[in-house]
Amino acid sequence: MEAAGKLVKEMQNDITCTICRGYFPEPVTMACGHIFCQACISSIGTVGATTFSCPECRQESQEREIPVVNRSLAELTELDEEFCSGLLQSTQGQSQCVLHKKLLKLFCEDDQTLLCTACCETPEHGAHKILPVKEAAQNCRQKLQLIVSRLEEHCKQYNKLLALEENSAADWPLMVKEEYCKAQFFHLEEELHSLERLTQEEKANEDRIKQHMQNLLNLMEELEEAGQQPHLDVLYSAKELLRRSEIVLSQRAKAVIPELKECIIPGMMELLKKFKVELTLDRTSADSWVIVSEDLKSLKAEGDWEGEMEPPEDLPFHCVFAEQIFSSGRQYWEVDVSQVPQWSLGIYTPNLKIKNDRDMDSCSSVFLLRRIKKEEDYYLQTYPGLLNHRVKDPMSRIGVYLEYFPGTLVFYNVQQSSLIYRFYPIFFLETVTPFFSPGPPLPGTQPGPMTLCSVDSYICNCCYTGLSIYSGRNSQGTTRFQS
Structure with a gap:
């Protein structure tokens, strides 16, 4: 109600002449912008004078x-005069009780409503x-002031x-940067x-071959x-020479074909998880x-395969594709x-090119890593590529x-967190599809399944002690197969 009265007063000032203090009957606007009644200006002005000054600003x-x-x-x-009169009457009406037509002088604390003296006599407020009203308003102001004080304390x-956060936040970027720098170091x-170890191993292999x-x-x-x-x-002397010759000749293969180096990359497996x-x-x-x-997660060789001992020109025999294909981004699977x-x-992809070691473009459609057995040793080979190395122990997860x-x-090699081989660069032109081949089986054995690991699976060293790769039993459980 006070706000409405203030609004009425401001509007009345805008439509009131400052000379006669009444509403403008015939308003005129001076060159300076002030407005007066035409009669008021006529009464104080001199017709025919060379100059005429504004009664308010004297311009x-x-x-x-x-x-x-x-x-x-x-x-x-x-219009403003009519609106102000109506608004004034409306605000005056709001200060009266609608039921008893009396002034609202009292306030009910329980119901939080304004009352007149007749309302207090009803059983509803007994x-x-x-x-x-004055005392209730004062109490309300005190409550509001108390809330303001509490809000100020919260602020x-x-x-x-905020000051603590700003001070601490100023150090966090530096600390994080230093941690990354330390990790990089x-x-x-x-x-x-x-690199030093690999250089020494290569030199040792070279010296061994030379020797x-x-x-x-x-x-x-x-x-x-x-x-x-x-x-x-x-x-x-023939007997001794022949004995020495047999020893030297038996060492030839292992001396020429090197063992796979354990190129351990700390933290790489953790980074690849994402x-x-x-x-x-x-x-x-x-x-x-x-x-x-x-469940479409495992595959197993059936029967005795023949052939496939040499690197294939295209896909290996008896392989299975993944349902997923890729044409962008980064992917990792085990x-x-x-x-x-x-x-x-x-992986298999048609119509691509790869730079070989002689900087010549060669066409290929398959890139693979395979493990085969020759005589008493196991070998890891890549196609295309130059990897043909002996491996000491069977690998559990790739x-x-x-x-x-x-x-x-x-x-x-997931278990050792080590690098086996890297193809780069490959100029992919079409989609890429992973493939898997669980063979060929060794003669007289029944190999177990080759399993695609789930994204939430992990490897534990104790899970792969005493591997029974020839028994065909899966140490992680029985898998049902369907041909």
Whole structure:
């Protein structure tokens, strides 16, 4: 109600002449912008004078005649006068009780409503706490002031928290940056140690091969010299020379073919986890030599395969595709091969090119890593590629990282967190499909399943102690297969 009265007063000031203090009957606007009644201006002005000054601001005007009445302003004044009168009557009516037509002088604390003296006599408010409006308003102001004080206290607390947050936040970026720098430094140290170790191993392998070659040359020289000796001398030294020759010749293969290096990359497996994808097998791509489990997560060799001992020109025989295909981004998946002595896995994509070691473009459609057995040793081979290394122990889980652009395919030994091989760059032109092959089986054995690991699976060293890769039993449970 007070606000309405204030509004009425302001509007009345806008439509009231400052000379006669009444509403504008015929308003005129001076050159300075002030408005007066035409009659008031006529009573204080001198017609025909050279100058005419505003009664309010005393600004002189060169006009010799009194300004004409502004009819639009006069109509607006009449509307404002009617609106102010109605608004004043409305606000006065709001201060009266609608039921008893008496002034609202009291306030009910229980119902939080305004009352007149007649309302207090009704049974509805008989037991309620009734206060005069002035006292109730004062109590309300005190409550509001108390809330304001509490809000001010909260604001002070938040300002303190904000100051603390700003001070601490100023240090966090630096601390995080320093931690990343420290991690990079640690990785750089590990990289230097790994490169130094690899260099030493390569030099040791090179020296070993050179020493073996020298032994061969020395033995050849001794054999040639022995052949020129007299008969008795030849027969006397032949037994020892033949024994040494057999020893040297038996060491030839292992001396020439190196073992796979353990290139451990600390923290790499943890980083690759965020790119893990859930793969399932496409049963329609399997032939009669491979059976796929009902959950589409495992595949197993069926029967005795023939051939497939040499690197394939295209896809390996008896492989199964994944249902998922990729044409962008980064993906990582893992395959459990602990129950399979021989296997192949990789990607298939048509119409691509890869730079070979001689900087010449060569066309290929398949990139794979495979494990095969020759005589008493197991070998890891890549196709295409130069990897053909002996491995000491059977690998339990293989990780595959695919980056569509700029074209990278990397194989990892998950259990050892080590790098096996990296294809780069591969210029992918079409979609990429992972594939898997659980063979060929070793003669006379029944290998177990080759399993696509779920994204939430993890590897534990104790799970792969005493692997029974020839028994066909899955240490992680029984898997149902459907051909």
